[in-house]
Amino acid sequence: MVKINGEEENVGGMTVEAYITSKGYDRTRIAVEINMDILPKCEYGSRILKDGDMVEVVSFVGGG
Amino acid sequence: MIAKEELDRAFDSRFSKEMQEKLRNARVAVAGLGGLGSNIAVALARSGVGHMLLVDFDRVDTTNLNRQAYGISQLGKPKTQAILEVLAEINPYLDIRCSLTKVTEKNAIELFKEYPIVCEAFDKADQKAMLINTLLEKTSNTIIVSGNGMAGVGSCNDIKTVHKLGRLYICGDEKTDIEEGVGLMAPRVMVTAGHQANQVIRLILGLE
Numbered sequence: 001m002v003k004i005n006g007e008e009e010n011v012g013g014m015t016v017e018a019y020i021t022s023k024g025y026d027r028t029r030i031a032v033e034i035n036m037d038i039l040p041k042c043e044y045g046s047r048i049l050k051d052g053d054m055v056e057v058v059s060f061v062g063g064g
Numbered sequence: 065m066i067a068k069e070e071l072d073r074a075f076d077s078r079f080s081k082e083m084q085e086k087l088r089n090a091r092v093a094v095a096g097l098g099g100l101g102s103n104i105a106v107a108l109a110r111s112g113v114g115h116m117l118l119v120d121f122d123r124v125d126t127t128n129l130n131r132q133a134y135g136i137s138q139l140g141k142p143k144t145q146a147i148l149e150v151l152a153e154i155n156p157y158l159d160i161r162c163s164l165t166k167v168t169e170k171n172a173i174e175l176f177k178e179y180p181i182v183c184e185a186f187d188k189a190d191q192k193a194m195l196i197n198t199l200l201e202k203t204s205n206t207i208i209v210s211g212n213g214m215a216g217v218g219s220c221n222d223i224k225t226v227h228k229l230g231r232l233y234i235c236g237d238e239k240t241d242i243e244e245g246v247g248l249m250a251p252r253v254m255v256t257a258g259h260q261a262n263q264v265i266r267l268i269l270g271l272e
Contacts, residue, residue: 029189031196033229038200058196058228061241063215063248064100064187 004055012051017044020057031058068157075112083269088114090268093179095119095167095195097143099248100211101185102133102150103257104264109151111265115159117179118147121166131250167191172198176206181267183260184210189241200231209233209263214256215240215248223252225259227272235259 001008004019011019016039020027032039033056039047049055075084090113094101097120105118120143124134138146144162151160163175167186172195176182182199186192192210199206213236214223222237236256240246266272 026189029193031193031200031229031232033200036230038197038229040201041197056229058212058232058234059238060189060192060196060210061213061215061236061239061243062187062189063213063240063242063246064096064098064185064192064211064253 001051002049002053002055005057011049012053014049015045016047016049016055019049020044023057025057025059029060031060032056033058065156071155071157084112086268086270087112087265090181091115091117091179092181092183092264092268093117093119093176094183094185095176096185096187096191097132097147098122098128098185098187099131099250099253100214100257100260101183102143102147103131103254104183104185104261105147105151106133106154107258107261108264109154109158109160111261112155113158113264113268117161117163117176118144119163119165119167119175120144120147121164131248131253167195169194169198173202177203180205180207181264182206182208183264184208185257185260187242189243196232200229205231207231207233207267209235209260209267211256211260212236213238213240214252215242215246216252217249218252220252220255223255223259225263233263235263 124138124146134146144164212234225235228234
C-alpha cells in the first residue's frame with residue numbers, strides 16, 4: 001500500500017504520472033512530495049510508486 | 065520626519081528586545097503584490113521585518129481596489145512603486161527592495177536567493193505551482209509560505225495554516241477557486257494574507 005495524503009491506496013507499481021492522471025489532477029497546478037522530498041516534474045513519468053511510499057500531492061487553486 | 069529611534073521605541077514593548085531584533089534582521093521576499101502580497105507586505109512592515117524583497121510586474125488598476133492595499137491616487141503605477149509609497153507611510157527605515165519582474169522558472173532562483181523565506185502570493189494556480197516546484201527543487205533551504213484558496217464569502221474559519229510539505233506552508237481553504245466563477249473580496253483575502261504574515265513571523269522567531 002502507498003500512503004497518499006494520509007490515505008492508504010493500492011497503487012504500488014503505477015507511475016506518479018498515471019496516478020495523478022487517474023485522479024484528475026492537473027499536473028501544471030500541483031506539487032508532489034515523496035518520502036519528504038519534492039518530486040521534480042520531469043520525474044512524474046518515470047517514478048514508480050512503491051509499497052511503503054509516503055506521498056503528498058498539493059493542489060493549487062486560483063485567487064490572490 | 066520622525067526619527068528611526070522613535071519608531072523603534074514605539075514597537076510594542078511587551079514583545080522582547082530579542083524578538084524585535086530577530087524581526088529587524090529577518091529577510092523575507094513576497095512574490096506577487098496583489099490582494100495577498102500587498103496585505104502581507106503591510107503586515108510585515110508593521111511588525112518590523114527589516115529586509116524585504118517585493119516582486120510584481122503589474123500596475124495598479126481599478127479592479128484591485130476591492131482587496132489590495134492601494135488607493136485611487138496610485139492607479140496606473142507599478143505595484144512595486146505603489147507598495148513602496150504605502151510602506152514608507154508605515155516605516156520609512158526598513159530595507160525594502162522591489163523588482164518589477166515577472167517571476168519564471170528561469171529567474172526565480174537568482175531573484176530570491178538572498179531570502180530564506182518566500183511568500184507565494186500569485187493569483188494564478190499554475191504560477192503558484194511553478195514557483196513552489198522551482199524553489200523546492202532547486203534550493204536546499206528556502207521555506208515557502210503560500211496562499212491557496214480564499215475566494216468567495218465562505219466562513220473565514222475554513223482558512224487555515226497547514227505545514228504541508230517539508231518546506232511548504234499553505235494558508236487558505238485549499239478549495240475555492242476563482243476559475244469556478246467565484247470572485248475575491250477583501251475579508252477572506254486579508255485573513256489569508258494575515259495567516260501568511262503570521263506564519264512568516266513564527267518562522268523568523270524560530271517557531272514551527
